[in-house]
Amino acid sequence: MNNHTWHPAPIDSQECTLLEIAELALSRAANKGATGAEVSMGHGQGISVTVRRGQVETVEHNRDKSLGVTVFFEHRSGSADTTDYSATAVGSCVDAACNIARFTEQDEFNGLAEPDLLATEFPELDLYHPWDLDMEQAIELAQRCEQAALEQDKRITNTEGGSISSHHGSDLYANSNGFRGLSRNSRHSTSCSVIAGEGDGMQRDFWFDSCRDRNDLMLPEEVGKETARRTLRRLGARKIRTGDYPVIYEAPVAGSLMSHLVSAINGSSLYRQASFLLDSKGEQIFSRQIRIHEQPLLKKASGSASFDNEGVATKPRDIVSNGVLNEYVLNSYSARKLGLQTTGNAGGVHNLTIDSTINGGLEDLLSQMGTGLLVSELIGFGVNTVTGDYSRGAFGFWVENGKIEYPVQEFTIAGNLRDMFRSIEAVASDVDTRRSTRTGSLLISKLTVAGE
Amino acid sequence: MSELIQLAQQSLWHPTGLVEQDISRTLGKIMTPGVDYADLYFQYSRHESWALDEGTVKSGNFGIDQGVGVRAIAGEKTGFAYSDEITGSALLDAATAARSIAMSYKDSSAIAVRDGVDIVPLYQPLDPLDSMQDKEKVELLRQVEQIARNLDPKVKQVMVSLAAVQDTIMVARSDGLLAADIRPLVRMNVSVIVEKNGRREQGSMGGGGRFGMEYFTQQDRAGEYAREAVRQALVNLDARDAPAGEMTVVLGPGWPGILLHEAIGHGLEGDFNRKGTSTFSGRIGETVASSQCTVVDDGTIPDRRGSLTIDDEGEPSQNTVLIENGVLKGYMQDQMNARLMGMQPTGNGRRESYAHLPMPRMTNTYMLPGDYDPNEIIASVDKGLYAVNFGGGQVDITSGKFVFSASEAYLIENGKATHPVKGATLIGNGPEVLTRVSMVGNDLALDSGVGVCGKDGQSVPVGVGQPTMRIDGLTVGGVSVE
Numbered sequence: 001m002n003n004h005t006w007h008p009a010p011i012d013s014q015e016c017t018l019l020e021i022a023e024l025a026l027s028r029a030a031n032k033g034a035t036g037a038e039v040s041m042g043h044g045q046g047i048s049v050t051v052r053r054g055q056v057e058t059v060e061h062n063r064d065k066s067l068g069v070t071v072f073f074e075h076r077s078g079s080a081d082t083t084d085y086s087a088t089a090v091g092s093c094v095d096a097a098c099n100i101a102r103f104t105e106q107d108e109f110n111g112l113a114e115p116d117l118l119a120t121e122f123p124e125l126d127l128y129h130p131w132d133l134d135m136e137q138a139i140e141l142a143q144r145c146e147q148a149a150l151e152q153d154k155r156i157t158n159t160e161g162g163s164i165s166s167h168h169g170s171d172l173y174a175n176s177n178g179f180r181g182l183s184r185n186s187r188h189s190t191s192c193s194v195i196a197g198e199g200d201g202m203q204r205d206f207w208f209d210s211c212r213d214r215n216d217l218m219l220p221e222e223v224g225k226e227t228a229r230r231t232l233r234r235l236g237a238r239k240i241r242t243g244d245y246p247v248i249y250e251a252p253v254a255g256s257l258m259s260h261l262v263s264a265i266n267g268s269s270l271y272r273q274a275s276f277l278l279d280s281k282g283e284q285i286f287s288r289q290i291r292i293h294e295q296p297l298l299k300k301a302s303g304s305a306s307f308d309n310e311g312v313a314t315k316p317r318d319i320v321s322n323g324v325l326n327e328y329v330l331n332s333y334s335a336r337k338l339g340l341q342t343t344g345n346a347g348g349v350h351n352l353t354i355d356s357t358i359n360g361g362l363e364d365l366l367s368q369m370g371t372g373l374l375v376s377e378l379i380g381f382g383v384n385t386v387t388g389d390y391s392r393g394a395f396g397f398w399v400e401n402g403k404i405e406y407p408v409q410e411f412t413i414a415g416n417l418r419d420m421f422r423s424i425e426a427v428a429s430d431v432d433t434r435r436s437t438r439t440g441s442l443l444i445s446k447l448t449v450a451g452e
Numbered sequence: 453m454s455e456l457i458q459l460a461q462q463s464l465w466h467p468t469g470l471v472e473q474d475i476s477r478t479l480g481k482i483m484t485p486g487v488d489y490a491d492l493y494f495q496y497s498r499h500e501s502w503a504l505d506e507g508t509v510k511s512g513n514f515g516i517d518q519g520v521g522v523r524a525i526a527g528e529k530t531g532f533a534y535s536d537e538i539t540g541s542a543l544l545d546a547a548t549a550a551r552s553i554a555m556s557y558k559d560s561s562a563i564a565v566r567d568g569v570d571i572v573p574l575y576q577p578l579d580p581l582d583s584m585q586d587k588e589k590v591e592l593l594r595q596v597e598q599i600a601r602n603l604d605p606k607v608k609q610v611m612v613s614l615a616a617v618q619d620t621i622m623v624a625r626s627d628g629l630l631a632a633d634i635r636p637l638v639r640m641n642v643s644v645i646v647e648k649n650g651r652r653e654q655g656s657m658g659g660g661g662r663f664g665m666e667y668f669t670q671q672d673r674a675g676e677y678a679r680e681a682v683r684q685a686l687v688n689l690d691a692r693d694a695p696a697g698e699m700t701v702v703l704g705p706g707w708p709g710i711l712l713h714e715a716i717g718h719g720l721e722g723d724f725n726r727k728g729t730s731t732f733s734g735r736i737g738e739t740v741a742s743s744q745c746t747v748v749d750d751g752t753i754p755d756r757r758g759s760l761t762i763d764d765e766g767e768p769s770q771n772t773v774l775i776e777n778g779v780l781k782g783y784m785q786d787q788m789n790a791r792l793m794g795m796q797p798t799g800n801g802r803r804e805s806y807a808h809l810p811m812p813r814m815t816n817t818y819m820l821p822g823d824y825d826p827n828e829i830i831a832s833v834d835k836g837l838y839a840v841n842f843g844g845g846q847v848d849i850t851s852g853k854f855v856f857s858a859s860e861a862y863l864i865e866n867g868k869a870t871h872p873v874k875g876a877t878l879i880g881n882g883p884e885v886l887t888r889v890s891m892v893g894n895d896l897a898l899d900s901g902v903g904v905c906g907k908d909g910q911s912v913p914v915g916v917g918q919p920t921m922r923i924d925g926l927t928v929g930g931v932s933v934e
Contacts, residue, residue: 052528052727058809061533061549081515083536089516100512103586104502107510135552158728195729195850200883202731204850237851242697242933272505272609273652274645380855381844382877382929386645386654391694391877391929393846393855410853412877412929414696448931450696450879 014043015170015182021067021085022174028094029071030176034101036072036112037094037176040309041065044169047133051142052161059135062167071097075110078102109336112310115177117332117342119307119314126299128184129213130168138164141190141220148224149194153232158195160204162224165189166214179311187302188214192227196235203234203407205377210434212300230376233397237407240398240451246372247413247447248365248399251430253378254354255437258292260417262349263385265325267334276388276418277325285325286421289357292320295438296350303436309347317343319352353438356429362441365428367402369443374399375413388417411451420444454567459577460622460632464494464518464538474540475624476562481547482524483563483626486554489787490547490626491765493521494538495806500581501615504593514581521806522546525788526554534807565630571768573761574754575662577634580616583664589614592665592674600644600678606689607682608652609645614638616665623766631766637661637757637913639902640668642677646685655685655859659900661757684841684860687872694861694876694930700836701878701926702829702864706897707842709916712747713817713905714845714854715882716740720774720782721812721907722789722800724849731852731883732780740780741886744822747775749784751799751815757901758816758915765801765810772798774817775886786812804910814905818917822892826920829891831867837928838862838869839878852882855929877929885923893920 011019022039029037043065050057067090070079078100082093146162168186173179191208207227209218218226249257261277269275277285286292296314298304305314310332319327330338331346344350358364366374375396382391391414397404428440465471475492482490496518503511519536520543531553535542584592593612600610615638622632641658657680659673668674703711716732724730732740741747751760751769760769765787773781785793786801789812802813830838838861845856857877862869898917905914 056529056553058530058532059553060809061546062807063533063535064807065536077511079511079513081513081517083517083519093516096514099586100514103590104510104512105508105590107508110510160727160729200731200852202729202850204729204848234851244933272611272645273647274609274654377848379846379848379853380857380877380879381846382855382857382875384654384875386652387874389874391857391875391931393853393877393879393929395848395851395853409851410879410881410927412696412855412879412927414694414876414929414931416931448696448933450698450927450929452698452927 011182017085018043018170018172019180021090022172024087025069025090025094026174026176028091029098032094032098033073034071034098035074038070038112039174040068042169042171044167046165046167047135047138048163048165049135049138049142050161050163051139051146052159054143054147056139057161067093069094069097071101072111073101075106075108076101076104077110078104109333112175112177113312113332113342117313118177118179118311119181122306123297125297125304125306127212127304128168129186131166131188131214133166145190145192145220145224148221149192149228152225152228155196155232155235156194156228157198160193162192173309173311175311181307181311183305186212188217190217190220190223192224194227194231196231201235203231203237205231205234234407237409240408240411240449242450242452244446245449246369246443246445248369248372248374248441248443250362250374250376251432251439251441253375254439254442255432255435256378258352258354258437258439260383261421262329262352265328267328267330267338269385270328271334271337274386276386280325281328283325284323286320286323286424288323290320290323290424291318291355293318293353294350295353298351301351302434303349303351305350308344312342312344312346314344314350349436351436351438354427356431356440357427359429361428361430365426365441365443366399368426369399370402371400373449374404390415390417390420411449414448414450420447454570456573456577456634457567457630457632459634460620463496463620464622468539470538470540472565474543476564478543478547479563479624479626480560481544482522482551483560484551484554484558486526487524487551488527489525491523492624493764493806494622495519496620497617498581499617501613502589502593504597504612507597509590509593517805519806520546522550523809524550524553528792529553530809532809563626563628565624565628568629568631568766571761574752574759575636578636578664579618580636580638580664581618583666589665592668596642596674596678599675600642600682603679603682604646604686606646606648606686607644608647611643613641614665621764623764625766629766631762633762635662636664638663638665638667640674640677641902642681644681644685646689648689651689653685653688655681655683655688657681657684658902661901662755662759687860691872691874693932694873695837695928695932696930698925698927700833701923701928702833702836702838703921703923704840705893705895705920706917707899708839709818709899709918710842710845710856712819712918713814713916714847714856715880715885716747716774717814717817718847719849719852719882720784722783722785722793723812725783726789726793730849735780736782738780739778740883741775741778742889743778744892745775745778745886745889746820748773748820749800749814749817753816756816756915757903757913760815763799763801764803767797767799767801769799769815784812784814786810802912804912808910811908813907813912814914816898816915816917818896818898819892819919821894821896821919824891824893826893826895829893829920829922830864830869832891832922833864834866836864838864847882853879854882855879873930879927879929885926888924889921890924891922895919
């Protein structure tokens, strides 16, 4: 049996505790007769502060821990979780998982990931930069952020406040094939939301930044200014006439289209035949210029990890190249169901990136579009992964000859994702790196807009 | 001492030997000068779920989540800390962190806690996880799958899930109130995929409430969910593209009440109105709906998913009138926002768990019935959309723009519901949409017990309901442009 153990050195006492408890849980499962078991644990702590109108609104001290265990009796499985790390509670948790497994049914595809796919190399991904942020300092930063937004313009009439948060912790995945993987992570963020206008004309918008290392965060004042800019530009929004128009998704909302792609090429949607991209591997689903790839080993990035939630090694890979769907997004269960090999995506994709197709940013993309719609916010859940039918509420701007003319609201954009993917004409270079999905603004040649 | 408090103490305090004096001392520690209000929220939650997929009950999960949340309020400031250990020392640590908001560090004397007035529970303090043998749960899932598959050969996939939670909570407040609640909650969901000539569509149906799992076997409810899911999916196999643009919309009874939840419910929550960030801020007494519309938020309906005997701040839930005959009457309040606005709490202070702060949230939000026969309402429309089932919705409370997405809808042509059309998102303006309600039906129905409401990252179970309703002008987000 391979033994893959990895942890940052030196480990602290809390991490020691995680490892000890995981061993306890795994041996309990083995004693109960389980043929396999896996344990996922995490502990973290942090602080979140919100300031409104210059005064403290909330101070939250967070301290969380969790333990989840899955046991296998041949191909039957059961799982249980607890927040209590006492030996008694962990023992009961394993017993509960074993009890569940008495009643679930044999499923030949159930089980741990194949041992030869487990990670054996653990590059330093630079994800852990804890910030010793005290309450007074957090309050001051949040005040600076909100203040910068409020002083931009007299038309800013109200505020939902400025916020600072900082969290750090450790996660452990361990299984009965000898894998032990401990990872540390930190995340710090600054956010702000203000309101401009009055009565029926009120508009709200927000901005945030989020990083692993506080030294990479936008200054609080910059976040405040951007919040003000985004809120003010919405004032005077009109309705739009129903019709078909070209549409640009601004970078912060463009990632949603990539998440719809992931839902459709996800193993569990595929084996359930619940996807509009069923059997599309090898097909041209985007135009030839589109490349979409995973970058799990990017330093300091939001979605980086050297192993997935089953201990499987992640690797950089092209999911779509030249517009052709090369690979699916699988964990070991869905991979076995489909007769394929896991792609290291138990728990999700890692820094899914759509490459820019033009050197320019949003301005250039607006020029390329000429006349049409720029969408800056989406609301609602009108996306059907089975059929690809898409209809969501939106907010944005009417664009003529590459110039933003006026804000528009109370409309929907609709189409079918299959057509929408094919008609992505260009991706700008204004990549939003705050989330695990990375994309610039993108232009779709035609969507149906329903307004007045 | 009430039976509920005794039961709650057994789960929450006895395992670590916590006693009333610990609570009194902790409250005394938080109530440093400058702190106006404080509460401790103890929670012990057991949950279980089972899922059937591709003919196999392949997964099941059991879990326990417990802890205590400690909150201090000073004016508009809130300090909050929590611990997943319910011990005297963890309480004092959390109290020290929470009270730091007041910037003063002097303990007050201990605060005695006592039971509030006796409240008649709206549901039994039962354990829904034990309401059925594990073997029977698995058997039930299999039966439901068989019912769905046997209905039509076009049924290709059936997914069935069954979940139960027992939530034991206790609140101790700085005004001395001690209150407890034991909340059972069960839910079943069936979703199917059907296929005809290479076209696939889905349908889903579920239900639940605050009782044991036997609810699903009574009156063949589980079977009914399966039949309904298959029916919806088959209807969608024949659906055409939905129209795009503004038109007359008739909403069916029950779950379409999500319109009320999104269009006006969130905008009437106390926090947004205290801050003046809601499009409904300062509008009490104004006409915001047609005179046929009366809308309430009612947490007092026995056994309903959205109901609460007491809210998460120990306040008995209420039937609160939000809109009466078209006029805006009131907001939904928690302790803090009620106090800051000089209003009374309405039993709407809710939180996802001990690790989250309470805020004003809805319970069961619905519109009272009107005079019209539902058939008469459809017959009154020359051309429009009849939408009977919905997925989720969302609202921007500041601009008032809201959406909700239809999953089953029909064209109305010359007074008749004719062809099914594909799901589409409907978008409107909260303060405006109910002014366009021209007919309210006599067929009030509540949803089947599946609603989840999200706000600031916190999820809580809710209910909605309404009678059939005609709206003269709502934007329908289809793809078919005339």
